[in-house]
Amino acid sequence: MxxxxxxxxxxxxxxxxxxxxxxxxxxxxxxxxxxxxxxxxxxxxxxxxxxxxxxxxxxxxxxxxxxxxxxxxxxxxxxxxxxxxxxxxxxxxxxxxxxxxxxxxxxxxxxxxxxxxxxxxxxxxxxxxxxxxxxxxxxxxxxxxxxxxxxxxxxxxxxxxxxxxxxxxxxxxxxxxxxxxxxxxxxxxxxxxxxxxxxxxxxxxxxxxxxxxxxxxxxxxxxxxxxxxxxxxxxxxxxxxxxxxxxxxxxxxxxxxxxGGKSPAVVLDDYDIETAANTLGGFFFGYLTGQVCHSLTRIIVPRAKHDAMVEALSAVAQGIVLGDPFDAATTSGPLALARQRDTVERYVAQGLAEGARLATGGRRPSHLNRGFFFEPTVFGNVSNDMTIAREEIFGPVLGVIAVEDEAEAIRTANDTIFGLNGAVFTNDRDRALRVARQIRSGTVGHNGPRTDFSIGFGGFRQxxxxxxxxxxxxxxxxxxxxxxxxxxx
CATH class of the missing domain: 3.40.605.10 (Aldehyde Dehydrogenase; Chain A, domain 1)
Structure with a gap:
């Protein structure tokens, strides 16, 4: 570089x-x-x-x-x-x-x-x-x-x-x-x-x-x-x-x-896990390395699909090419600041200490000795009371949270001090509208992150x-x- x-x-x-x-x-x-x-x-x-x-x-x-x-x-x-x-x-x-x-x-x-x-x-x-x-x-x-x-x-x-x-x-x-x-x-x-x-x-x-x-x-x-x-x-x-x-x-x-935000992506039982993972992981890791207030960082899935989602998101993360933002081959750049990279490292350590499972990433890339780079990171077995599920990390870290049913998914999505963004993944438009109206956030996207400043952007609660x-x-x-x-x- x-x-x-x-x-x-x-x-x-x-x-x-x-x-x-x-x-x-x-x-x-x-x-x-x-x-x-x-x-x-x-x-x-x-x-x-x-x-x-x-x-x-x-x-x-x-x-x-x-x-x-x-x-x-x-x-x-x-x-x-x-x-x-x-x-x-x-x-x-x-x-x-x-x-x-x-x-x-x-x-x-x-x-x-x-x-x-x-x-x-x-x-x-x-x-x-x-x-x-x-x-x-x-x-x-x-x-x-x-x-x-x-x-x-x-x-x-x-x-x-x-x-x-x-x-x-x-x-x-x-x-x-x-x-x-x-x-x-x-x-x-x-x-x-x-x-x-x-x-x-x-x-x-x-x-x-x-x-x-x-x-x-x-x-x-x-x-x-x-x-x-x-x-x-x-x-x-x-x-x-x-x-x-x-x-x-x-x-x-x-x-x-x-x-800030700690926005949920609710993936309902009728939606394809791999499709959701590609949509969520590709945008999140590829756009500003997760340094976005409205990032969908809490991935809420049916318990039976938890492991498949962790595996699919990990595959997306491992396919990301970290490097010079001006290199045509690069798909994700560095964090903006040294202190932000340090903050992300502290949150990863805290996630491990509280019992989350690190599926991929979680460290500085060994092949890049300059720049504020950090590997795309996925945690599984995250519970909504963990620090990494409660606080805004502002870096390339996703957590997968398992729930029993739609009602628990909505409760989990709303169990936060934030309310900036959200998403509902389902093939049923009417179901998407019904669940979206129950999520307490300023924006809710259907089958993807869909914030739109031309319509209006902002948050509920804190x-x-x-x-x-x-x-x-x-x-x-x-x-x-x-x-x-x-x-x-």
């Missing part, structure tokens, strides 16, 4: 108030190529003063600038121009995603456009269809209006596993709504946000509408607590989401939280608050106002 560099125009600056500005301090973050462990880029590290400056710029743009005072139809062309430039630079974003997060390039290249440019096009189109103003007759017979107005200055906090796509599904609806935003990118994967800032600068958004910087946790918490920020939208761990919700609650700031994508994703950045006029309806 050769050394790779990510080329950015202004890695040592922040995009604030429509300008590339010098940071307050001299700190930096090194961005590693997770396949080689070599530095691919170095970016500026924000301090408290930088955060305050970004909030002030966004606040001024919202309170005095033209953006929130434009009609949605006037803002939509900016979103279209963003989509055009994102499409033109699709390959740049795909390469950054592979270097920073480990997703296989041949997977990243076609997929990333569905998220980044697709999000901006979807929300640009909503300018003409979303009910921003609805006339209603009041109880007293007067003319009433129900209007939707921007929530205000929004802190956009994005994670390291899918930064470009998650940025798009937060920023696009926020911009259409008329909000101004401060994007706080993750230190481990900031480069797609920098590239997006270059595009914002190029298309001529009004100053302060989009502000972008990179910071660590302490400065991020300052951003969350800043009274100049009206809303926080965050994707990340449930633990971090709890802290953000607590801080926001102190001042009743609005929040959208897309958090998997989050609110929804991203679709009309609900736009509503999250709007406040509803009632106006009653002194005239008859």
């Amino acid at each position: 050769t050394a790779r560099r990510i080329e950015l125009k202004h890695p040592g600056r922040f995009y604030i108030g429509g300008e590339w500005v010098e940071p307050a301090g001299t700190g930096t973050f090194d961005v590693l190529d997770c396949a080689t462990e070599e530095v691919a880029a170095t970016v500026a590290r924000a301090e408290s003063a930088d955060m305050r400056r970004a909030v002030q710029a966004a606040r001024a743009a919202f309170d005095q600038g033209p953006w929130p005072r434009m009609a949605p139809a006037e803002r939509a062309p900016f979103l279209e121009r963003l989509a055009e430039r994102l499409e033109a630079m699709n390959d740049d974003f795909a390469q950054i995603w592979s270097i920073e997060s480990g997703v296989v390039y041949k997977v990243a290249q076609p997929r990333i456009g569905l998220f980044i440019s697709g999000a901006f096009r979807q929300y640009a189109a909503m300018a003409a269809t979303y009910p921003f103003e609805v006339e209603q007759r009041s109880q007293t017979g007067h003319r009433g209006l129900r209007v939707q107005e921007p929530v205000g200055v929004t802190a956009v906090i994005i994670p390291w596993n899918g930064p470009a796509g998650l940025l798009a599904y937060k920023v696009a609806p926020a911009l259409l709504a008329g909000c101004t935003v401060i994007v706080k990118s993750a230190p481990e994967a900031p480069c797609s946000a920098y590239l997006f800032a270059e595009i914002c600068d190029e298309i001529g958004l009004p100053p302060g509408v989009v502000n972008i910087l990179t910071a660590d946790r302490a400065e991020s918490e300052e951003l969350v607590r800043d009274p100049g920020v009206d809303k926080i939208t965050f994707t990340g761990s449930t633990a971090a989401g709890r802290r953000i919700a607590s801080a926001a609650g102190e001042r009743i700031a609005r929040v959208t939280l897309e958090l 998997s989050g608050i609110g929804r991203e994508g679709g009309p609900e994703g736009l509503a999250a950045f709007l406040e509803s106002k009632t106006i009653v006029l002194d005239e008859p309806a």
Whole structure:
């Protein structure tokens, strides 16, 4: 594997108030190529003063600038121009995603456009269809209006596993709504946000509408607590989401939280085990090495089919080709971070200690001495009270859980603090609908993982608050106002 560099125009600056500005301090973050462990880029590290400056710029743009005072139809062309430039630079974003997060390039290249440019096009189109103003007759017979107005200055906090796509599904609806935003990118994967800032600068958004910087946790918490920020939208761990919700609650700031998951795949007795295993294992091991919040990691099967499922999933795992994300032969890349690999190792050890059976994987590959690689791993004999069935591992580890019948399968699926995703495998459509309605999660797919941001994405319980994508994703950045006029309806 050769050394790779990510080329950015202004890695040592922040995009604030429509300008590339010098940071307050001299700190930096090194961005590693997770396949080689070599530095691919170095970016500026924000301090408290930088955060305050970004909030002030966004606040001024919202309170005095033209953006929130434009009609949605006037803002939509900016979103279209963003989509055009994102499409033109699709390959740049795909390469950054592979270097920073480990997703296989041949997977990243076609997929990333569905998220980044697709999000901006979807929300640009909503300018003409979303009910921003609805006339209603009041109880007293007067003319009433129900209007939707921007929530205000929004802190956009994005994670390291899918930064470009998650940025798009937060920023696009926020911009259409008329909000101004401060994007706080993750230190481990900031480069797609920098590239997006270059595009914002190029298309001529009004100053302060989009502000972008990179910071660590302490400065991020300052951003969350800043009274100049009206809303926080965050994707990340449930633990971090709890802290953000607590801080926001102190001042009743609005929040959208897309958090962790421990999602079930319920394979019913009429469905072919090998087909289910190929669908589940192929997607899970091949897409971001399991570093996906909505991964289907608890495989719930009839007891009589437990061993067959473990064997079939193990065969899929053993057929995965670990290696350089840019190698055409590779089907799964590295984990994004050394600490994430360490975390996965600890969970594997805990699974063994609690009595689960390691069927395959469970260690670093011996043939790869560089990069944060970990073998695709399958556990059998997992009970739902084990740590590996309760906590989000965020790595290439699947557990197979045996149950007696459909009713126990549903109870087991719901026996979790999470509720982000799920799936039901059955040849009977009506049965799939019936079981899906009983699973407490934000998405349930039939015969596969079928999350869809264009419709809406988010979780029940501790998997989050609110929804991203679709009309609900736009509503999250709007406040509803009632106006009653002194005239008859």
